[in-house]
Amino acid sequence: MLTKIVSKNFEIPLSNTLDVALKNGRYSSLKSVFEKEPQELIDIIKESGLRGKGGGGAPTGNKFQIVSDWQGSKYVVVNADESEPGTFKDRQILLYDPHLLIEGIIATCYAIGSNCSYIYVRGEYEEFSDVLQAAVDEAYEKNFLGNKAGYLVDITIHRGAGAYICGEKSALLESLEGNRGHPRLKPHSPEPEFYFGEPTLVNNVETIASVPFIVQNGAGAYRAYGTEKSPGTLLFAISGNVNRPGVYEAEFGVSMLEYIEKLGGGVRNGKKLKAVIPGGASTPILPAHLLNDARLDYENLRALGSSLGTGGMIVLDEDASMVKALKNLLRFYHHESCGQCTPCREGSSWSDKILDRFIDKKATAADLDILKSLSKSMNGKTICVFAPAVSGVIDGFLKHFEEEFLECVK
Amino acid sequence: MKVIINDTPIECKEGELLIDVMLANTINIPHFCYHQDLGADGNCRMCMVEIKGQKRPQIACDTFVKDNLEVSTISENIREVKRSILELELLNHPVDCPICDQAGECKLQDYYMDFGLYDSHLNTPKTKKGKNIDLGSNVILDQERCVLCTRCTRFTSNITKTGELGIIGRGDSARVGVAPGHELNNPYAMNVVELCPVGALTSKDFRFKQRVWFLDSAKSICHGCSRGCNIHIDYNETKYCDEKVHRFRARRNSKINQSFLCDYGRLSYRELNESFSAKVSDVKDLRELLKDVKKVALISPSMSLQQLKFVKEFCQNRNIELFSTAYIDESFSDEWLRTNDKSANFAGVRELGINSCEEEFFNSLKNAEVVLNFDHKYLKENKIEAKSLVQFTTTNIETGYELIFAIANFAHESGTVINCDGIRQDFYATKYSDNNPLLIELLEELK
Numbered sequence: 010m011l012t013k014i015v016s017k018n019f020e021i022p023l024s025n026t027l028d029v030a031l032k033n034g035r036y037s038s039l040k041s042v043f044e045k046e047p048q049e050l051i052d053i054i055k056e057s058g059l060r061g062k063g064g065g066g067a068p069t070g071n072k073f074q075i076v077s078d079w080q081g082s083k084y085v086v087v088n089a090d091e092s093e094p095g096t097f098k099d100r101q102i103l104l105y106d107p108h109l110l111i112e113g114i115i116a117t118c119y120a121i122g123s124n125c126s127y128i129y130v131r132g133e134y135e136e137f138s139d140v141l142q143a144a145v146d147e148a149y150e151k152n153f154l155g156n157k158a159g160y161l162v163d164i165t166i167h168r169g170a171g172a173y174i175c176g177e178k179s180a181l182l183e184s185l186e187g188n189r190g191h192p193r194l195k196p197h198s199p200e201p202e203f204y205f206g207e208p209t210l211v212n213n214v215e216t217i218a219s220v221p222f223i224v225q226n227g228a229g230a231y232r233a234y235g236t237e238k239s240p241g242t243l244l245f246a247i248s249g250n251v252n253r254p255g256v257y258e259a260e261f262g263v264s265m266l267e268y269i270e271k272l273g274g275g276v277r278n279g280k281k282l283k284a285v286i287p288g289g290a291s292t293p294i295l296p297a298h299l300l301n302d303a304r305l306d307y308e309n310l311r312a313l314g315s316s317l318g319t320g321g322m323i324v325l326d327e328d329a330s331m332v333k334a335l336k337n338l339l340r341f342y343h344h345e346s347c348g349q350c351t352p353c354r355e356g357s358s359w360s361d362k363i364l365d366r367f368i369d370k371k372a373t374a375a376d377l378d379i380l381k382s383l384s385k386s387m388n389g390k391t392i393c394v395f396a397p398a399v400s401g402v403i404d405g406f407l408k409h410f411e412e413e414f415l416e417c418v419k
Numbered sequence: 420m421k422v423i424i425n426d427t428p429i430e431c432k433e434g435e436l437l438i439d440v441m442l443a444n445t446i447n448i449p450h451f452c453y454h455q456d457l458g459a460d461g462n463c464r465m466c467m468v469e470i471k472g473q474k475r476p477q478i479a480c481d482t483f484v485k486d487n488l489e490v491s492t493i494s495e496n497i498r499e500v501k502r503s504i505l506e507l508e509l510l511n512h513p514v515d516c517p518i519c520d521q522a523g524e525c526k527l528q529d530y531y532m533d534f535g536l537y538d539s540h541l542n543t544p545k546t547k548k549g550k551n552i553d554l555g556s557n558v559i560l561d562q563e564r565c566v567l568c569t570r571c572t573r574f575t576s577n578i579t580k581t582g583e584l585g586i587i588g589r590g591d592s593a594r595v596g597v598a599p600g601h602e603l604n605n606p607y608a609m610n611v612v613e614l615c616p617v618g619a620l621t622s623k624d625f626r627f628k629q630r631v632w633f634l635d636s637a638k639s640i641c642h643g644c645s646r647g648c649n650i651h652i653d654y655n656e657t658k659y660c661d662e663k664v665h666r667f668r669a670r671r672n673s674k675i676n677q678s679f680l681c682d683y684g685r686l687s688y689r690e691l692n693e694s695f696s697a698k699v700s701d702v703k704d705l706r707e708l709l710k711d712v713k714k715v716a717l718i719s720p721s722m723s724l725q726q727l728k729f730v731k732e733f734c735q736n737r738n739i740e741l742f743s744t745a746y747i748d749e750s751f752s753d754e755w756l757r758t759n760d761k762s763a764n765f766a767g768v769r770e771l772g773i774n775s776c777e778e779e780f781f782n783s784l785k786n787a788e789v790v791l792n793f794d795h796k797y798l799k800e801n802k803i804e805a806k807s808l809v810q811f812t813t814t815n816i817e818t819g820y821e822l823i824f825a826i827a828n829f830a831h832e833s834g835t836v837i838n839c840d841g842i843r844q845d846f847y848a849t850k851y852s853d854n855n856p857l858l859i860e861l862l863e864e865l866k
Contacts, residue, residue: 189585189586194459194461197483343590344590345590346590346591347590348586348588348590348592349462350463351462351463351504351507351566354507358590358591359507362544365543366542375542376542379542382503389474390464390467390475391464
C-alpha cells in the first residue's frame with residue numbers, strides 16, 4: 010500500500026545533505042528539464058493531472074499556465090506554512106528531503122519563467138527551517154542555485170510569525186510583503202496571485218516536490234498511480250487514536266479503513282473506530298458507519314459530505330467525546346481567525362464560548378439552535394474560506410453527533 | 420447600460436461599483452468599511468446583496484456592474500443575511516448609546532432599526548477591550564464600540580501616509596491602536612472621527628457638548644485657507660436657545676477636498692462663536708468721519724464676492740482708496756489641502772480688480788487721515804499710529820479705535836467665494852440669528 014514517490018528518500022540517513030541527496034537521484038531531473046522548452050514542461054504538468062496538495066486540489070498545470078502567460082517579472086512562492094491541526098506532511102519533506110523541494114523549485118521556475126523564489130515557512134517550524142536553509146546554502150555552494158547555475162534561480166526562506174491564516178495564499182503574500190496577514194479580496198476573473206504587483210505562483214511544498222518526478226518520468230508515469238480524477242500519490246498523515254501515527258505516502262483512491270489498519274496500525278488499544286476527520290481539522294468529520302467504502306480521493310470524500318483536504322486524518326475511537334473534540338477545534342479557530350471579516354471574527358469566538366457552556370453542562374436547547382444559526386451566518390459570507398471551514402466543522406459534528414450535544418443540555 | 424435593483428432599472432456606467440450606483444440613487448445599502456474616498460476593503464460584509472444567478476450573497480462594494488444585472492437588497496433571504504451579520508457586529512458592542520456621542524448619527528443604530536430589531540441571543544460574556552484611550556490630536560478611542568472597518572487605519576496608511584493607526588491583535592482581540600510610545604499626530608488627524616461610522620472614535624473637542632439631534636446644518640465653505648474645502652456648519656437649532664456653532668464637518672466634493680478637512684480648518688469654527696465685548700459705535704459718527712479727508716480702506720480677502728463688490732462701490736463713491744492683501748503663510752501650506760494663503764477669496768479680490776499691492780497700500784496708509792478696516796487681520800493685529808482707524812470686525816477686538824462696528828461672520832451671510840484653483844462656490848447662512856448686522860446692511864445705512 011505504501012507508494013514512495015515524494016517520500017522515496019525519507020528513510021535514507023542524512024538525506025538532507027547534498028552529497029547523499031545527489032547519490033540518491035536528486036537534481037537528476039534538471040537535465041531533462043533544461044532540454045525542454047518551458048511550455049513543454051507546463052504541458053507535461055497539465056497532462057499529469059497534478060493537483061495542488063495544500064488542501065484545495067486545484068489543477069496545478071493551469072496555475073502554471075496563467076502565471077507563465079502573464080506579463081511581468083514572475084515569482085514562485087512555496088507555501089510551507091503548514092499549520093492545520095492534523096496536517097504534518099510538508100515538514101517531512103523539509104526535514105528529510107529538502108533538495109527535492111529545491112529541485113522542484115528550479116524546475117518550476119524554469120517552466121513559468123521565474124528567477125526568484127520564496128519559501129514561506131511556518132513560524133513554529135524553526136528546526137525544519139534551519140535544515141532547509143542549510144540545504145539551500147549547499148545548493149548555492151554547488152551552483153544549483155544563484156548566478157553560476159545553468160538557469161538562475163534564487164531562493165529566500167521567509168519564516169512566518171505564527172499565524173495559521175498565512176497559509177491562505179493571499180494572506181501569505183500580504184505577510185511576505187510585510188503587511189498584516191489578511192486574505193485579499195478574490196479576483197473577478199482568472200488571474201495569478203500578485204507579489205508586489207508581479208505575477209506569482211503560490212504552491213504547496215508537496216506539489217512542487219512532485220514536479221521532478223513528473224518531468225523526469227513523464228505524465229503517464231504519474232498517472233499510473235491514483236485515480237482518473239485524482240492522479241498520483243499524496244503524503245497522507247494519520248494521527249489520533251491509532252497505533253502508528255505518522256506520514257505514509259499512498260496512491261489516491263485507496264480505502265481509508267485499509268489505510269488506517271495497514272499503515273496507521275489500526276485503532277489504539279483494540280477500541281472501535283468512532284469517526285475520522287479526513288483531511289486536516291478543517292474538513293467535516295465523518296462517523297465510522299459512513300466509512301466502509303470511503304476512498305482517499307477528492308471525489309469520494311466529497312460525495313460523503315466531507316473533503317480530502319490535505320489528507321491529514323485524525324482518528325477518534327469510541328471513547329472520544331465529540332463535545333470535547335469540537336471544543337478543541339473551535340478553540341483553535343477562535344485563536345487563529347485573522348479578525349478581518351465580521352462573521353469570522355465574531356463567529357469563531359462566539360462559537361468557541363458557546364461550546365464552553367456544553368462542556369460545563371450549562372447549555373440550554375437554545376444554545377444548540379444558536380450554534381446552528383451561527384454556523385449558517387459564517388458560511389459563504391467572508392473573504393476567505395476560514396469561516397466556511399469552521400461552519401463545515403460545526404455542521405459535521407452536529408449532523409452526526411447531535412445526541413452527544415443534547416446530553417450536555419441541562 | 421443598466422442594472423435592475425429591486426425590480427427597478429437604474430442607469431449606470433461600465434466599470435462602476437454596484438455600491439456606488441446604489442449610493443448615487445439613494446438605495447439603502449448598509450455598509451461600514453466601504454467609503455467613497457477610501458475605496459473598498461470588503462471586511463464588514465454589511466453590503467451583501469442577492470444577485471440573480473449567484474449561489475451566494477455578494478458584497479456590493481466588490482461587485483462591478485454588468486448590463487441587466489439583477490440585484491435584490493430587500494428579499495427575505497438577504498434581509499436575514501444582513502440581520503445575522505449585524506448581530507455579529509453588535510455582539511461584543513457595549514450598547515452604551517445613552518452615553519455615546521455618536522448616538523443619532525451611528526450606523527449601528529441606523530442599521531439595527533432598518534434590518535435588526537431582533538432580541539439579543541448573547542449567552543456568553545462579552546469581550547473586553549480598551550476604553551477612553553487618548554490617541555492624540557483630539558481623538559478618543561473606545562475599542563469596544565469599534566466594528567474594525569479599518570477606515571481610520573486606511574486613512575492614516577493610504578491618505579496621510581503617516582501610518583499612526585493600525586490593527587493590533589487578531590480574531591476577537593483585534594483592535595485599533597497606535598504603536599507603544601506613539602500617538603496620532605498629523606494635521607489631518609481628526610478626519611478619523613468623521614470617518615468612523617460608529618462611536619469608537621470621538622472628538623475631544625465635540626464630545627459631551629451637544630446631542631446631534633439638536634443640531635441643524637448649513638452648507639458652507641471653510642474660510643481657513645484658499646482651498647475652499649466644502650463643509651457643513653453644524654449649529655444648534657434655533658429653538659434650543661443657545662445659538663452656537665458646534666462643529667464643522669467635511670462635505671464631500673470630489674474636485675476639492677473629497678471627504679476630508681484639515682484639523683486647523685475643522686477647528687476654525689471656534690472663531691464663529693466669539694462673543695463681542697467691545698462697545699459698538701454709532702453709524703452717525705462714521706458719516707461724520709468720512710467728510711473731506713484722505714481715506715484709505717483695507718478689506719479682508721476672506722470676504723465674499725458680494726461683500727467685496729459692495730465695498731468696492733461704496734469706496735468708489737466716497738473716494739476711498741481700497742486695498743486687499745492675501746494672508747500669506749508659507750509654513751501653513753502642504754502638498755495636500757492646506758494652501759499658503761489663509762484667506763478664502765483672494766481669487767475674488769483679483770477678479771474684482773481690487774488693488775492688492777502691499778507697497779502701494781503702505782504708501783497710501785502714510786498719507787491717510789482716516790483708515791477703514793473691513794475685518795482684515797493685518798489692521799486688527801498690528802497697531803498703526805496717529806490715524807483714525809475704523810474697525811468693521813467679525814471677531815472680538817480690543818478697544819482703543821476711533822470707531823468699532825461688529826458685523827456678522829460668514830455663518831450668517833450667504834455668499835460666493837473663489838478658491839485657489841478658480842472654482843467658484845456658494846455658501847449658505849445658518850438659520851440662527853446674529854445680533855450683529857450684516858456688513859452690507861450696515862453700509863446701506865450710510866447712504
